[in-house]
Amino acid sequence: MRHITLFLLFCVCSTAYSQVNFQTLDWQQAKDLAGKENKYLLVDCFTTWCTWCKVMDKQTFPDEEVSRFMNDNMVAIKIDMEKGFGIELGHKFHITGYPTYLILNPKGDLVKVSIGYQEAAPFLAMLKENTDPSKQKALNGYSQKIPESYPDFLTAYWKDKNNKPGNEQIAAYLDKTENKFSEAYWAVLCRFYGIDKKYFQQIADKRERYRSLFGTDAVNDALQSALNKDFSNAVKNKDEEMLNQFLKQMNDYELTSDPETVLFYRLAFYQQTKDWKKLMEQMEAYIRIHGEGDVALNEYCWAIYEQCDDPAVVERATAIMKSVTAAHPMYAETDTYAALLYKSKKYDEAEAAALKAIELGKADGSDVSSTEELLKKIREAKPK
Numbered sequence: 157m158r159h160i161t162l163f164l165l166f167c168v169c170s171t172a173y174s175q176v177n178f179q180t181l182d183w184q185q186a187k188d189l190a191g192k193e194n195k196y197l198l199v200d201c202f203t204t205w206c207t208w209c210k211v212m213d214k215q216t217f218p219d220e221e222v223s224r225f226m227n228d229n230m231v232a233i234k235i236d237m238e239k240g241f242g243i244e245l246g247h248k249f250h251i252t253g254y255p256t257y258l259i260l261n262p263k264g265d266l267v268k269v270s271i272g273y274q275e276a277a278p279f280l281a282m283l284k285e286n287t288d289p290s291k292q293k294a295l296n297g298y299s300q301k302i303p304e305s306y307p308d309f310l311t312a313y314w315k316d317k318n319n320k321p322g323n324e325q326i327a328a329y330l331d332k333t334e335n336k337f338s339e340a341y342w343a344v345l346c347r348f349y350g351i352d353k354k355y356f357q358q359i360a361d362k363r364e365r366y367r368s369l370f371g372t373d374a375v376n377d378a379l380q381s382a383l384n385k386d387f388s389n390a391v392k393n394k395d396e397e398m399l400n401q402f403l404k405q406m407n408d409y410e411l412t413s414d415p416e417t418v419l420f421y422r423l424a425f426y427q428q429t430k431d432w433k434k435l436m437e438q439m440e441a442y443i444r445i446h447g448e449g450d451v452a453l454n455e456y457c458w459a460i461y462e463q464c465d466d467p468a469v470v471e472r473a474t475a476i477m478k479s480v481t482a483a484h485p486m487y488a489e490t491d492t493y494a495a496l497l498y499k500s501k502k503y504d505e506a507e508a509a510a511l512k513a514i515e516l517g518k519a520d521g522s523d524v525s526s527t528e529e530l531l532k533k534i535r536e537a538k539p540k
Contacts, residue, residue, distance in 0.1 A: 176217045176226045178234050183241055183302070187264045190231040196267075196287045198226065199258040200234040201245070206254040207488075208273035210520075211451065215484070219276035222283075229287055244303050247314050250346060250374055259286045265294035269371050297339055297369025306340050310347075323351045330355060336362075342370055346378045356382045360409060379409050387421065391428045399425050416445070427456055432464040436472055448476055449483030454492050461495045474500055481509075487517035491527050498530060503538045510534055 178200065181189065190197040202209040216222060226232055235242045237251060245251070249258060249269060259268040268286040286292045303311075307329055309321040326348045333341050336358070349355035359366060359378055366375045383405055390398035403421060406412045419441060426435035439456055446452070453476055460473040477493035490513035497506035510531040517524035 176223045176232050178232045181231075181233050183233075183235070183245070186231055186233045187260065190260065191262050191264065193231065194262045196230045196262065197258075197260040197264075198230045198232045198283075199245075199260070200232065201237050201242070201251050201254065201256040201258060202234060203236065203238050203254050209255040211273055211486075212255055214486075216274060216276050216279050219280070222276050222280050225280060225283060230283070241302075243314075247306075247343075248298070248302055248304060250343070259283070261289075261292070261294060263294075264300050265296070266298050266371075267292045267294055269373055271373060271377075293368075295369060295371050297337065297342060297366075299339060304339050304343075306343055310340075310344055321348075326351055337365060337369055339370075342366065346370075346374065349378060350382065363409065376409075376411055380406070380411055383409075383411075387425070391425060394429045394431075396425075419445075423456060427459050430463060432460060432466050432469045435460075436469050439476070443476070447483075448479040451480060451484050451486075451489060453477070453480055454489045457496065458492045461492060461499055467500075470496060470499055474502075485512075485516065487513055487520060487522050487524070487527075490516055491530070494527065494534075495530060498534050498537070501537070503534055506534045507531065507538070 179186065179189075183199075186197055186199070189195075200209075200212075217226075235245060237243065237246045237254065237256075245258075249256075249266070251269075253271050255271075255273065257268075257270040258266060259270070261267050268282070270282055270286075274282065309319075309325055309329075312319040313321060326344065329344055330341070330348075335341060336345075345355060345359065349359055356379075359375065363375055363379065383402065386398070386402040386405065390396075390402055399421070403412065403418055406417070406421075412418050419438060423435065423438045423442065426432075426438060435456060439453060442450070442453070457473040457477050457480075460469055464470060464473075474493070474496040477489065477496055481490050481493045490509055494506050494509035494513050497503075497509055500506075510527055513527045514524045514531065516522075517527060
């Protein structure tokens, strides 16, 4: 199954170096402590429904090298992005995906916004790069003031999404504001560039300046979001040439420096167009990079269970999920494995996997009702 709602502990205690010492400090206390100890500050921006936040807690933060580095060099806190100060923090740094990690230098300046689940090795590499004074540079487009002074129409929109400003009001602000590189201006531009192509082009033309002020990831996200319309059209038309044109545009704006970006778009394209053989080809390419036990494969294998009737593809997906569950014995992945075994009519193995999934799900507080229904189907299908 796909990952479903899971709880996330607010504070994770440290046991020697087996876990990161997330401290129960507020924003200002954490900044003060980091400054006093001349350490960098890491802020884990999470939500209670974020599945990948919990995977980070279970798999990445307990890694010995990660926890040792963070406990030695960083002050770490967690902030719920849907409560109190977390809401203001999300507005300031344009946080819309979770988990997101903020890294601030000992002076309290933002140096990095890192988005999404990361395995231990790349996460550690990211931490080391962004806590090395010779490599990191503060994103000086952001002040240390929270909240910043934003246009009234933007703050009203944040408080109530029904208060979305009109295009004319947004355009008037973007056109008349002299400083096109202020924090307030960027807050409006990166949210509402879609009202007119000229605002997207403004970001594209000045992308290096915006990247230096507000971070490469933030600017690339804006560019990529705009271009994603072309990807959606390629999917709608099931047109591989349109996909290739989209990927060329991505490359033109330096959005494919990570070769896996292209791979992920091809995976998404073939999944959404239900071309299961080509999806499996791309999955094999992913496996050559990350290994057969990588948890990201679960999403594609679940889609194969739900929608694919090609026996060869289903068989290969089942083998992949066997490796995934061996490496990561978690509820959602084990449920997918059980479902694929059921689809393959391997009922004894499917029953065992479903029972294991239910056990894992109950242990972490997941709703296991769908797996219980699957188990019922498996038992009904078994020869009497």
